[in-house]
Amino acid sequence: MVVALAPCLSRVVSFRYLMTLKEDDEACRHALKSGTLLLYHELAPLLRQSRPLFAVTNVELGKGKELIREAVLLGCRETGVPQFALDVGESTAQNRNTQLCNGVFTDLRKAFFLLTEPEASLAGQALLRWHQTHGFCSATGQPTVRNQSGSQRVCPNSGVTYYPQMAPVVIVLVSDGSRCLLARQRSFPTGMYSALAGFCDLGETLEEALRRELAEEVGLEAEDLRYSASQHWPFPQSSFMVACHATVSPHKTQVSGAELEDARWCSLEEIQAALTIRKPPHNPEAQPPGFWIPPAYAVANRLIQEWPFVILPVVPSSKPYPW
């Protein structure tokens, strides 16, 4: 009994500690002295061997203590050590830090396919980018002021508080019972196919957004829906991805050329072959005909991985939230 409760308790303690750091600037400044830092340079994280590199906070940063104050709070390790993200910006110190920590500032989009444990790098980049782009109040045009943890910004003139935002996106893997539907946009890397996705419109439920996107992009009507998972997705801006499976009756797709370059029904064998491709081919043009799918961290990959094992429940589609 005690063994089962201990991890729960430590998680509660760690969430409460995080809450304190968000609300209490002095406590957060104090925590900066003992926490670890994920460094960025122009939003490119410091990585070593495809892993984010957490430096100790007393690392020499050129501008010293003042620069450390610009760090944003990311989370708290199970050990109770708080984690921060900091962009060293145009500081000339980045080279020194790179040598000191034996890491390399790496473009996150390029590193993404190779990165193990990308969550902290992605969240840190998204939060730092939000601060860089929300320096002014949209009501008064005056500069906004951040709290120490970076969980909010306030306009001293209007009193408006701004919080980091995510746009809700529904992503759906459609199945006709024996095949699943993958599609590609023109902007995708050559040969990559993914599940269908789309931003929710204001006032829509997820289910309505899913049905609209299916109709718009491939001319299909969803029957049964099943929630699978969710994730934060930082490209190109922060989205909150909600991933679902959907069934449709076997039907011809009508691909919208405005939205998609191509959509293809894939058999189990084709999916199994695509899952064996762990990273994008060096020269996709030279590869034999086939396709590859988003990397393991992307929730689209999870939908595709679990598709063969998903047995969709029969849910009356009139219910607004069948899952």
Ligand SMILES: NC(=O)C1=CN([C@@H]2O[C@H](COP(=O)(O)OP(=O)(O)OC[C@H]3O[C@@H](n4cnc5c(N)ncnc54)[C@H](OP(=O)(O)O)[C@@H]3O)[C@@H](O)[C@H]2O)C=CC1
């Ligand atoms: N994690 C994963 O596994 C995957 C993630 N995704 C992500 O899902 C997201 C949505 O997919 P996508 O098919 O592009 O979406 P949509 O099908 O909704 O099409 C994108 C277009 O919608 C318009 N749009 C409407 N609302 C917004 C908004 N809040 N932010 C940005 N654009 C908006 C834009 O049009 P306009 O430019 O004309 O204004 C944009 O070009 C993308 O960010 C993509 O990176 C996609 C697949 C897999």
Ligand SMILES: [Mg+2]
């Ligand atoms: Mg789309």
